[in-house]
Amino acid sequence: MNKRPVSITVIGCIFIAAGIIGFAYHAPEFKTLHPFPNEIVLGLLVRLLAVIGGVFVLRRRNWARWLLVVWLVYHVVLSAFHTRSQLIFHSLLFAAVTYVLFRPRVSAYFRGERAEPS
Numbered sequence: 001m002n003k004r005p006v007s008i009t010v011i012g013c014i015f016i017a018a019g020i021i022g023f024a025y026h027a028p029e030f031k032t033l034h035p036f037p038n039e040i041v042l043g044l045l046v047r048l049l050a051v052i053g054g055v056f057v058l059r060r061r062n063w064a065r066w067l068l069v070v071w072l073v074y075h076v077v078l079s080a081f082h083t084r085s086q087l088i089f090h091s092l093l094f095a096a097v098t099y100v101l102f103r104p105r106v107s108a109y110f111r112g113e114r115a116e117p118s
Contacts, residue, residue, distance in 0.1 A: 012058040019050030062110045065101045
């Protein structure tokens with residue numbers, strides 16, 4: 001399968017946008033706090049990982065699928081310490097994105113194989 005599935009394009013763009021928006025939202029905190037608190041640096045790193053995962057999913061890198069899944073697992077665990085609605089939202093997002101990223105046609109795309117139409 002040479003053509004990228006639309007679902008991969010959508011997921012990649014969503015993660016890129018989420019990472020950029022989150023990074024831009026939290027970047028001003030860098031200027032106001034000295035020395036840099038670990039949680040701000042970690043937060044910016046997490047946003048950067050979303051962008052990296054999104055970009056490399058679009059570039060057909062199999063490891064990027066796993067990076068996005070780990071990124072979502074981190075958010076599910078983190079949201080367990082917040083509200084129940086956040087936990088439910090992140091859990092459903094994790095389930096949906098993981099399902100899409102590991103469907104047989106998508107897996108064949110990341111392996112560089114031609115998949116038979118279902």
